[in-house]
Amino acid sequence: AQRVTQPEKLLSVFKGAPVELKCNYSYSGSPELFWYVQYSRQRLQLLLRHISRESIKGFTADLNKGETSFHLKKPFAQEEDSAMYYCALSPSSHGGATNKLIFGTGTLLAVQP
Amino acid sequence: GAGVSQSPSNKVTEKGKDVELRCDPISGHTALYWYRQRLGQGLEFLIYFQGNSAPDKSGLPSDRFSAERTGESVSTLTIQRTQQEDSAVYLCASSFRVGYGYTFGSGTRLTVV
Numbered sequence: 362a363q364r365v366t367q368p369e370k371l372l373s374v375f376k377g378a379p380v381e382l383k384c385n386y387s388y389s390g391s392p393e394l395f396w397y398v399q400y401s402r403q404r405l406q407l408l409l410r411h412i413s414r415e416s417i418k419g420f421t422a423d424l425n426k427g428e429t430s431f432h433l434k435k436p437f438a439q440e441e442d443s444a445m446y447y448c449a450l451s452p453s454s455h456g457g458a459t460n461k462l463i464f465g466t467g468t469l470l471a472v473q474p
Numbered sequence: 475g476a477g478v479s480q481s482p483s484n485k486v487t488e489k490g491k492d493v494e495l496r497c498d499p500i501s502g503h504t505a506l507y508w509y510r511q512r513l514g515q516g517l518e519f520l521i522y523f524q525g526n527s528a529p530d531k532s533g534l535p536s537d538r539f540s541a542e543r544t545g546e547s548v549s550t551l552t553i554q555r556t557q558q559e560d561s562a563v564y565l566c567a568s569s570f571r572v573g574y575g576y577t578f579g580s581g582t583r584l585t586v587v
Contacts, residue, residue: 405565467516
């Protein structure tokens with residue numbers, strides 16, 4: 362079964378501390394993985410996608426196929442990083458058609474001053 | 475418009491009534507998705523439209539739920555004989571193509587009383 366697991370409902374850190382939001386997935390194929398973020402009173406938005414291998418707002422995420430993980434990391438947390446973070450998996454077809462995303466239950470990151 | 479537009483933003487309805495939720499995707503986005511987010515839970519996939527292909531309805535929770543999309547434009551999600559467990563935020567998203575992630579609307583908060 363295709364599944365995304367985010368084991369932490371809440372992660373609280375102090376400003377300047379490193380952050381790691383955990384995401385594990387279950388998928389038999391070659392996955393496409395994403396992180397989405399929802400700041401307070403804003404809509405859900407794409408943070409980063411693994412195929413781009415990009416760093417957005419200081420966040421990075423590396424796909425580890427051996428551990429089936431896609432953890433989101435940032436070396437020094439900022440107060441403005443406080444938000445809800447969702448990991449998502451796309452079981453895309455080889456035809457290239459956009460397909461549905463399977464979301465984890467989300468982790469609320471609270472960065473304390 | 476520049477983003478995905480959903481209406482209404484809030485809807486309170488009596489149990490047993492029908493409701494219709496609207497989503498206007500980004501122009502040129504061929505894929506459109508509906509998700510449901512209950513309080514304290516993750517995003518639950520409902521239905522997916524891709525161009526003129528048959529929609530993926532695998533996430534619709536019951537036959538009280540249906541959705542339509544005209545071409546590559548507006549979509550409506552209809553819930554008949556609403557129940558209290560239908561109370562949730564209903565999110566719409568559109569996508570240009572695989573690997574680019576979704577653009578979400580701000581959602582419709584449905585409350586069934």
